[in-house]
């Protein structure tokens with residue numbers, strides 16, 4: 001038996017080092033991916049204006065001029081923002097683990113709380129927020145003032161509010177983490193996910209514009225006898241066009257998936273958790289409810305921070321720094337549906353599910369055993385706490 005135990009420990013250690021190695025590669029390859037992304041979108045822009053736009057009839061050019069202006073503005077603007085705006089971190093305490101990030105606090109806050117005079121500020125362009133401004137940037141103090149406890153991250157020893165996850169590439173906790181993206185060399189989280197989704201949307205429009213308007217030029221690029229009055233070499237344009245088609249298919253699919261999750265009030269990580277919990281609850285004869293699902297329309301309005309209490313819809317058309325609707329430490333939750341006469345109360349008998357859902361949900365007043373067959377998730381992330389959580393902050 002000791003042999004079995006020590007060999008399984010060895011296997012676990014091997015897996016861990018492979019995992020750490022993969023994280024290191026993802027981190028180290030980040031700048032390469034970002035450089036490549038800039039090269040591709042700049043090549044696409046040059047290819048479009050040099051090869052495609054110059055052969056368009058004048059009336060079509062005038063008709064499409066808003067697109068010719070907005071697409072490059074947003075494509076480059078949103079990519080610039082998504083690579084510069086940090087996703088948001090619950091604490092600077094965790095920075096000790098990552099010395100190269102230790103000096104970046106000032107730059108980070110410059111992006112998180114933009115000056116009204118900044119060129120990226122919506123207020124500067126007369127597109128200010130309609131509702132109350134976001135208050136309480138010191139989320140930890142806010143939560144403590146409400147008499148609530150905050151979890152501690154086992155890996156970086158910092159506070160870990162609800163919806164926060166630890167990124168093993170960034171080596172710190174990220175507020176409302178969605179995923180780590182090598183294409184932006186950062187995590188996608190609370191503060192930059194809006195830019196991430198909007199960048200995908202504008203990239204899709206850009207690729208479709210190139211695909212539809214550049215079709216004729218694409219065939220001409222193969223005909224070496226035809227005149228080619230452009231600065232861009234034929235072969236470069238052929239490559240740009242093929243890439244635009246491929247990206248124009250892949251990115252809209254990814255974007256739709258993200259928008260679907262956003263409209264469900266969940267992040268990529270929570271989507272996995274909710275799927276799992278939903279199946280588990282169904283097997284118990286219960287209906288699982290995502291606590292952050294406020295209804296499709298409100299989920300989308302909250303995500304983009306637009307609507308009656310947010311910024312005007314027009315902010316979607318420009319690369320502006322729009323702060324998130326929440327400070328990342330607490331989020332509005334849906335109410336539990338009223339008791340149904342027809343639905344019999346089913347007791348949970350799966351101890352895991354019961355521990356993960358019912359006890360803590362009941363503690364927060366969101367569900368109870370006589371709630372009519374509904375269960376609601378809580379802030380306990382499943383994905384990065386497999387080895388046990390880090391307890392609570394003092």
Ligand SMILES: [Zn+2]
Pocket residue numbers: 094153154155156157158165166167171172173
């Ligand atoms: Zn952490």
Ligand SMILES: [Zn+2]
Pocket residue numbers: 167168169170171179180181186187188
């Ligand atoms: Zn990350």
